[in-house]
Amino acid sequence: MPQERAEALRDLRSYRPFLEQLEAAGYEFAIIGGCAVAAYGRKMGEEIFSADLDLIVSGSVLSDILAWARRQPEIEVTKTPQPRSVPVAVLFWSDLEVNVLTSSTGLPDARMVTDMAREVGIDGLYVPVADPFDLLANKLTVRREKDLPHIEVLKRFVEAEIVATFETETLPRRRLAPARRYLEIFGLDRLPEDLASQLLDRVQVPSDLRFLASSVPEPLTSRVCEKAAHDADLLSEIEEIFARR
Amino acid sequence: MEQRAANAKAKREGRPMPYPNPWDGVDPTKVSPDASDEEILQSYREFSKICRKREPKRFEI
Numbered sequence: 001m002p003q004e005r006a007e008a009l010r011d012l013r014s015y016r017p018f019l020e021q022l023e024a025a026g027y028e029f030a031i032i033g034g035c036a037v038a039a040y041g042r043k044m045g046e047e048i049f050s051a052d053l054d055l056i057v058s059g060s061v062l063s064d065i066l067a068w069a070r071r072q073p074e075i076e077v078t079k080t081p082q083p084r085s086v087p088v089a090v091l092f093w094s095d096l097e098v099n100v101l102t103s104s105t106g107l108p109d110a111r112m113v114t115d116m117a118r119e120v121g122i123d124g125l126y127v128p129v130a131d132p133f134d135l136l137a138n139k140l141t142v143r144r145e146k147d148l149p150h151i152e153v154l155k156r157f158v159e160a161e162i163v164a165t166f167e168t169e170t171l172p173r174r175r176l177a178p179a180r181r182y183l184e185i186f187g188l189d190r191l192p193e194d195l196a197s198q199l200l201d202r203v204q205v206p207s208d209l210r211f212l213a214s215s216v217p218e219p220l221t222s223r224v225c226e227k228a229a230h231d232a233d234l235l236s237e238i239e240e241i242f243a244r245r
Numbered sequence: 246m247e248q249r250a251a252n253a254k255a256k257r258e259g260r261p262m263p264y265p266n267p268w269d270g271v272d273p274t275k276v277s278p279d280a281s282d283e284e285i286l287q288s289y290r291e292f293s294k295i296c297r298k299r300e301p302k303r304f305e306i
Contacts, residue, residue, distance in 0.1 A: 012270070035267060038266045038267055039272075041268065042275060042276060043275060044266075044269055044275045045262055045266060047249065047266075048266050050267060051248065118298050120268075120272075121271075126297065156285065157289065163286055
């Protein structure tokens with residue numbers, strides 16, 4: 001690969017025309033990899049280097065995209081999936097490298113990743129970016145040295161989402177879903193103390209307290225009781241939950 | 246990894262990173278590198294307006 005091509009990705013807007021063409025062609029895809037993680041970085045200049053654009057598609061879509069790419073004069077197909085090797089195709093659009101994959105270690109099935117992808121606006125064009133929880137599961141499974149900053153960025157993003165969900169969501173199961181997913185992905189029984197404390201500040205319904213009773217770290221259990229003190233039945237339930245911890 | 250080393254060197258020297266986050270120019274909701282937890286939370290709220298989740302399909306029987 002020419003050196004100048006490897007350094008081409010500086011601004012996502014460079015890819016906008018390519019992504020617009022892909023959208024117009026009707027192919028279901030999602031951005032994954034370093035570029036996807038970078039979308040969720042909240043701080044300017046967050047250390048998320050990505051030299052290329054990684055996309056995930058289902059197996060049948062990959063062959064369709066390759067056929068489409070070969071018909072586009074500005075796209076060069078430099079690698080196609082080979083038998084008994086990682087199913088990835090490599091395209092160059094102008095000098096920008098695009099890797100098209102059908103799977104990635106730790107990510108759910110490609111269809112699920114594209115279905116659950118979030119849509120992020122690039123100058124009015126909404127492009128699918130893999131769900132941050134899916135990306136986190138992927139990075140935690142692979143856990144290479146270079147993935148550690150990605151894990152930190154995603155962790156910070158999903159923690160903000162968990163708190164914001166407690167602020168705004170009204171449906172009880174939706175209020176708790178991000179926090180439950182966080183525990184599952186990290187393999188934890190208890191939430192980090194700072195995160196749990198922020199959730200305790202935002203309790204709205206009894207199901208919040210039942211969940212927190214089982215998931216707050218020990219130093220915060222008294223706060224759960226304080227929040228339930230006005231309801232004797234709820235407090236009794238919570239004490240039973242504590243007894244089962 | 247060479248690009249990360251170049252970024253780290255630029256940071257040490259107080260220069261802009263040669264390989265910044267490619268979304269920096271696209272996402273107006275980002276905050277400064279020393280943002281507080283509350284600022285990051287606010288940044289998340291703003292980002293949510295340009296980052297749409299797929300809504301679950303609903304049916305009525």
